Amino acid sequence: GETVVRLRRGESPGRDPRGQPIPGPLVETNLPGCVVTPRAETPAVGGPEQTGRDTVIVGYTVYTPSGSDVLTT
Template sequence: MRELPHGDTVTILRPGPSTSQDIYGNDVPGAVAEIPVPGCAVAPRDGTGSATNEIVGDRDTVISGLTLYAPFGTDIRATDRVRVGDDIYEVEGHVGSFRSPFSGSTGPVVVALELVTG
Protein backbone atom coordinates (compact mmCIF):
# COMPACT_ATOMS: atom_id res chain seq x y z
CA MET A 1 0.00 0.00 0.00
CA ARG A 2 1.27 3.41 -0.89
CA GLU A 3 0.68 6.48 1.19
CA LEU A 4 -3.02 7.39 1.02
CA PRO A 5 -3.42 10.74 -0.78
CA HIS A 6 -6.12 11.94 1.64
CA GLY A 7 -4.83 10.06 4.67
CA ASP A 8 -3.92 11.37 8.08
CA THR A 9 -0.47 11.97 9.49
CA VAL A 10 0.17 10.18 12.78
CA THR A 11 3.31 10.38 14.90
CA ILE A 12 5.15 7.36 16.26
CA LEU A 13 6.63 8.05 19.71
CA ARG A 14 9.59 5.73 20.14
CA PRO A 15 11.58 5.54 23.40
CA GLY A 16 15.27 6.16 22.86
CA PRO A 17 18.02 3.78 23.94
CA SER A 18 18.64 3.45 27.64
CA THR A 19 21.27 5.79 29.00
CA SER A 20 20.99 4.95 32.69
CA GLN A 21 19.41 2.68 35.28
CA ASP A 22 17.02 3.37 38.13
CA ILE A 23 17.71 2.43 41.76
CA TYR A 24 16.43 -1.10 41.09
CA GLY A 25 18.78 -1.70 38.16
CA ASN A 26 16.10 -1.31 35.47
CA ASP A 27 17.01 0.48 32.27
CA VAL A 28 15.58 3.99 31.97
CA PRO A 29 14.54 4.80 28.38
CA GLY A 30 16.23 7.72 26.71
CA ALA A 31 14.60 10.70 25.02
CA VAL A 32 11.52 9.93 22.91
CA ALA A 33 11.95 10.19 19.13
CA GLU A 34 8.97 11.55 17.18
CA ILE A 35 8.52 9.95 13.75
CA PRO A 36 5.76 11.42 11.53
CA VAL A 37 3.99 8.94 9.23
CA PRO A 38 1.85 10.61 6.53
CA GLY A 39 -0.81 8.91 4.44
CA CYS A 40 -2.41 6.71 7.10
CA ALA A 41 -6.01 5.60 7.60
CA VAL A 42 -7.45 5.50 11.10
CA ALA A 43 -10.70 3.69 11.93
CA PRO A 44 -12.60 2.73 15.09
CA ARG A 45 -11.77 -0.86 15.98
CA ASP A 46 -15.33 -2.10 16.38
CA GLY A 47 -16.67 -0.16 13.42
CA THR A 48 -19.10 1.91 15.50
CA GLY A 49 -16.79 4.34 17.24
CA SER A 50 -17.98 3.15 20.65
CA ALA A 51 -15.75 2.54 23.63
CA THR A 52 -16.00 0.42 26.74
CA ASN A 53 -16.77 2.13 30.01
CA GLU A 54 -15.84 0.81 33.43
CA ILE A 55 -16.31 2.33 36.86
CA VAL A 56 -13.26 1.75 39.04
CA GLY A 57 -13.58 3.16 42.54
CA ASP A 58 -14.84 6.71 42.11
CA ARG A 59 -13.49 7.13 38.58
CA ASP A 60 -14.93 6.41 35.19
CA THR A 61 -12.45 4.53 33.02
CA VAL A 62 -12.96 4.62 29.27
CA ILE A 63 -11.08 2.24 26.99
CA SER A 64 -11.25 2.96 23.29
CA GLY A 65 -9.45 1.46 20.35
CA LEU A 66 -8.49 2.35 16.83
CA THR A 67 -7.07 0.43 13.92
CA LEU A 68 -4.22 2.20 12.16
CA TYR A 69 -3.46 1.38 8.52
CA ALA A 70 0.01 2.71 7.70
CA PRO A 71 1.93 2.49 4.40
CA PHE A 72 3.68 -0.85 3.81
CA GLY A 73 7.14 -0.91 5.37
CA THR A 74 6.30 1.51 8.19
CA ASP A 75 8.39 0.53 11.22
CA ILE A 76 6.02 0.38 14.20
CA ARG A 77 7.01 -1.63 17.27
CA ALA A 78 5.06 -3.02 20.21
CA THR A 79 6.98 -0.65 22.51
CA ASP A 80 5.95 2.46 20.55
CA ARG A 81 3.10 4.81 21.28
CA VAL A 82 1.23 6.60 18.50
CA ARG A 83 -0.15 10.14 18.55
CA VAL A 84 -3.41 10.43 16.61
CA GLY A 85 -4.72 13.98 16.76
CA ASP A 86 -4.30 15.10 20.37
CA ASP A 87 -4.49 11.59 21.87
CA ILE A 88 -1.60 9.22 22.53
CA TYR A 89 -2.40 5.52 22.04
CA GLU A 90 -0.52 2.40 23.12
CA VAL A 91 0.29 -0.24 20.50
CA GLU A 92 -1.67 -3.34 21.44
CA GLY A 93 -0.21 -6.68 20.41
CA HIS A 94 1.79 -7.43 17.29
CA VAL A 95 1.92 -5.31 14.16
CA GLY A 96 0.84 -7.04 10.94
CA SER A 97 1.60 -6.54 7.24
CA PHE A 98 0.99 -8.52 4.08
CA ARG A 99 2.64 -9.10 0.69
CA SER A 100 0.78 -11.19 -1.88
CA PRO A 101 2.72 -14.30 -2.92
CA PHE A 102 0.97 -14.15 -6.30
CA SER A 103 1.35 -10.55 -7.42
CA GLY A 104 3.91 -9.17 -5.00
CA SER A 105 1.55 -6.30 -4.17
CA THR A 106 1.61 -5.06 -0.63
CA GLY A 107 -1.07 -4.13 1.84
CA PRO A 108 -0.91 -1.74 4.75
CA VAL A 109 0.81 -2.22 8.07
CA VAL A 110 -2.10 -2.85 10.45
CA VAL A 111 -1.80 -1.79 14.09
CA ALA A 112 -4.29 -2.11 16.95
CA LEU A 113 -4.17 1.00 19.16
CA GLU A 114 -5.65 1.41 22.62
CA LEU A 115 -6.38 4.52 24.69
CA VAL A 116 -7.28 4.28 28.39
CA THR A 117 -8.53 7.42 30.13
CA GLY A 118 -9.89 8.09 33.60
Protein backbone atom coordinates in the same frame (compact mmCIF):
# COMPACT_ATOMS: atom_id res chain seq x y z
CA GLY B 1 -4.29 9.84 4.16
CA GLU B 2 -3.60 10.99 7.69
CA THR B 3 -0.28 11.72 9.36
CA VAL B 4 0.15 9.68 12.54
CA VAL B 5 2.89 10.45 15.07
CA ARG B 6 4.76 7.35 16.21
CA LEU B 7 6.16 7.56 19.75
CA ARG B 8 9.05 5.26 20.58
CA ARG B 9 11.53 5.29 23.43
CA GLY B 10 15.11 6.11 22.52
CA GLU B 11 18.15 4.35 23.90
CA SER B 12 18.33 4.01 27.68
CA PRO B 13 20.82 6.44 29.26
CA GLY B 14 21.80 3.82 31.84
CA ARG B 15 20.48 2.09 34.93
CA ASP B 16 19.01 3.34 38.19
CA PRO B 17 20.53 2.48 41.61
CA ARG B 18 18.48 -0.75 41.71
CA GLY B 19 19.87 -1.90 38.36
CA GLN B 20 16.69 -1.25 36.36
CA PRO B 21 17.07 0.40 32.94
CA ILE B 22 16.15 4.09 32.84
CA PRO B 23 13.64 4.80 30.04
CA GLY B 24 15.13 6.72 27.16
CA PRO B 25 13.60 9.90 25.76
CA LEU B 26 10.46 9.70 23.62
CA VAL B 27 11.27 10.08 19.93
CA GLU B 28 8.46 11.35 17.67
CA THR B 29 8.33 10.24 14.03
CA ASN B 30 5.68 11.36 11.54
CA LEU B 31 4.11 8.57 9.46
CA PRO B 32 2.24 10.19 6.55
CA GLY B 33 -0.31 8.38 4.37
CA CYS B 34 -2.02 6.36 7.12
CA VAL B 35 -5.67 5.33 7.30
CA VAL B 36 -7.29 5.55 10.76
CA THR B 37 -10.59 3.76 11.50
CA PRO B 38 -12.55 3.48 14.76
CA ARG B 39 -13.03 0.09 16.45
CA ALA B 40 -16.56 -0.23 17.81
CA GLU B 41 -18.37 -2.67 20.08
CA THR B 42 -22.06 -3.02 20.80
CA PRO B 43 -22.81 -3.57 24.50
CA ALA B 44 -24.86 -6.68 25.25
CA VAL B 45 -27.48 -4.96 27.41
CA GLY B 46 -31.14 -4.20 26.76
CA GLY B 47 -33.32 -5.39 23.93
CA PRO B 48 -32.62 -5.36 20.19
CA GLU B 49 -33.76 -1.73 19.84
CA GLN B 50 -31.22 -0.55 22.41
CA THR B 51 -28.46 -2.81 21.13
CA GLY B 52 -28.90 -1.46 17.61
CA ARG B 53 -28.15 2.09 18.65
CA ASP B 54 -25.63 1.69 21.49
CA THR B 55 -22.27 1.55 19.76
CA VAL B 56 -19.16 2.39 21.75
CA ILE B 57 -15.82 3.35 20.20
CA VAL B 58 -13.23 1.22 22.01
CA GLY B 59 -10.11 2.19 20.09
CA TYR B 60 -8.66 2.89 16.69
CA THR B 61 -7.00 0.80 14.01
CA VAL B 62 -4.18 2.45 12.05
CA TYR B 63 -3.20 1.15 8.63
CA THR B 64 0.27 2.37 7.68
CA PRO B 65 1.93 2.38 4.26
CA SER B 66 3.92 -0.71 3.35
CA GLY B 67 7.42 -0.67 4.81
CA SER B 68 6.56 1.59 7.77
CA ASP B 69 8.63 0.93 10.90
CA VAL B 70 5.91 0.18 13.48
CA LEU B 71 5.45 -2.31 16.32
CA THR B 72 2.15 -3.73 17.53
CA THR B 73 1.21 -3.20 21.17
